[in-house]
Amino acid sequence: MADADEQARFPGFDVTKPSIARTYDYLLGGKDNFAVDRAFGDKFIHDLPGSNQIALDNRGALIRAIGELVTTAGIRQFVDLGSGLPTADNVHQVAQRFAPEAKVVYVDNDPIVLAHGRAILAENDNTAVIQADLREPKTIVENPETQRLIDFTEPVAVIFSATLHHVNDDEDPAGLVRFWHDRIVAGSHVFISHFRSENDPRSEELQHLLQGSLGRGRWRTDDEIRALFGEGFTLQPPGLVPAALWRHPDPEDLTDYQRLIAAALAIKN
Numbered sequence: 001m002a003d004a005d006e007q008a009r010f011p012g013f014d015v016t017k018p019s020i021a022r023t024y025d026y027l028l029g030g031k032d033n034f035a036v037d038r039a040f041g042d043k044f045i046h047d048l049p050g051s052n053q054i055a056l057d058n059r060g061a062l063i064r065a066i067g068e069l070v071t072t073a074g075i076r077q078f079v080d081l082g083s084g085l086p087t088a089d090n091v092h093q094v095a096q097r098f099a100p101e102a103k104v105v106y107v108d109n110d111p112i113v114l115a116h117g118r119a120i121l122a123e124n125d126n127t128a129v130i131q132a133d134l135r136e137p138k139t140i141v142e143n144p145e146t147q148r149l150i151d152f153t154e155p156v157a158v159i160f161s162a163t164l165h166h167v168n169d170d171e172d173p174a175g176l177v178r179f180w181h182d183r184i185v186a187g188s189h190v191f192i193s194h195f196r197s198e199n200d201p202r203s204e205e206l207q208h209l210l211q212g213s214l215g216r217g218r219w220r221t222d223d224e225i226r227a228l229f230g231e232g233f234t235l236q237p238p239g240l241v242p243a244a245l246w247r248h249p250d251p252e253d254l255t256d257y258q259r260l261i262a263a264a265l266a267i268k269n
């Protein structure tokens with residue numbers, strides 16, 4: 001599946017294994033991916049038709065959440081954990097459309113995000129892209145770019161959009177949310193979108209596919225996802241719902257696949 005030409009052209013990247021960021025980019029219609037990612041993405045597109053809508057719905061909910069955080073909650077600072085490759089309507093573009101002074105720190109551990117992201121994502125003084133592992137949150141807080149852009153004495157939105165399902169149970173995803181809870185002031189927000197199982201056999205099939213290729217991808221029940229917020233947050237209306245329904249002004253009937261990704265926004269008490 002790996003393309004020998006690609007390996008020669010991109011010596012710094014492993015083109016033999018799909019990456020989460022590049023496959024997701026492919027599913028969203030992006031171009032920053034390799035043959036191995038496209039082959040993996042095609043399994044969703046062709047073998048499980050309709051399942052790639054999960055990626056599109058997730059992105060839609062994220063964009064609506066950023067808009068609401070800026071316009072309704074007055075948030076001006078964002079830490080986007082596992083931000084992914086640049087795409088249409090990146091977090092800083094949505095936020096700065098309403099508030100040009102909004103600050104965004106993008107974090108991802110995939111080197112391709114840094115390679116492609118710096119030019120687009122870090123396009124003004126109010127944004128930065130850092131390469132870090134969201135499972136090591138202290139390194140993110142201490143990063144000089146975070147220190148430069150984020151004032152932790154003011155409200156912050158911490159974004160876990162389609163990332164915590166790539167954190168296995170034994171890596172304590174709830175502990176990661178707690179870490180941020182303890183660093184942000186009251187009035188700050190946490191957004192989580194997450195693969196949602198609801199005991200649907202399709203989620204088992206998808207989990208099997210992702211675990212087999214990426215070694216990650218955990219579908220959790222609604223109770224498990226809500227538990228990730230832990231104590232000290234209040235879920236904002238409409239609570240945890242399928243991403244396609246999350247504050248959608250004109251929701252349509254959902255397909256079964258669309259029920260397999262959920263989103264929720266919470267405020268720190």
Ligand SMILES: C[S@@+](CC[C@H](N)C(=O)[O-])C[C@H]1O[C@@H](n2cnc3c(N)ncnc32)[C@H](O)[C@@H]1O
Nearest residue numbers: 020021024082083084108109110133134161162
């Ligand atoms: C499905 S994409 C989501 C991208 C974006 N947040 C969105 O919702 O559109 C997941 C992203 O999380 C990143 N990621 C996964 N595990 C990570 C980790 N441990 N540390 C940092 N980034 C991680 C991947 O590289 C990928 O870019």
